[in-house]
Amino acid sequence: MPNLRVLSGATLLLGLSWTSAPPAGAHAFLDHAVPRVGSTVSAAPSELVLAFTQELEPAFSTVEVLNEQGAKVDKGDVQVDPHDGTLLRVSLNPLAPGTYKVIWRVVSVDTHPTEGDFTFHVAP
Ligand SMILES: [Cu+2]
Known part of the structure; x- marks a missing residue:
């Protein structure tokens, strides 16, 4: 029969490592x-601003804005706000009326990648 004290110690360690996981x-x-x-x-809008639930890793966080024809309408100057690491900004070219698709892909400071997309409409 295995030593019960050693066994319960191992179980305790395992339990601790589980609870200390993010x-x-x-x-x-x-x-x-x-x-x-x-x-x-x-x-x-002259700018798109995305607000996330966590601070972003600037080197791996990006966003793109496309028109209905799939052409890029942002200026490519994607930037995590220097004063608020949860904000991702990009400037936009002058937008004609229409539907625009926003595609974002970010990595949070805990190194987890997330991505998504949505649309908005310009209708003067
Ligand atoms: Cu995470």
């Missing part, structure tokens, strides 16, 4: 955006 769901999810997800804006 909490599941601690990723950077999109909290909100400007323009808002799915919204219709009357004035063409």
Whole structure:
């Protein structure tokens, strides 16, 4: 029969390593955006801002904005806000009325990648 004290010690260690693992769901999810997800804006925005639930890893966080023809309409100057690491910004070319698709892919500071997309509409 195995030594019970050694066995319970191993079980305790295993239990501790489980509880000290990072909490599941601690990723950077999109909290909100400007323009808002799915919204219709009357004035063409000059910038898109995405706000995430966690700080981002700037080197691995990006966003792209496409028009209905799939052409890129952002200026490619994607930047994590230097004063708020949860904000991802990109400047936009002048937008004609239409539907625009936002595709984002980010890595949070805990190294977990997340991605998603949404649309907004410009209808003056
Ligand atoms: Cu995470």
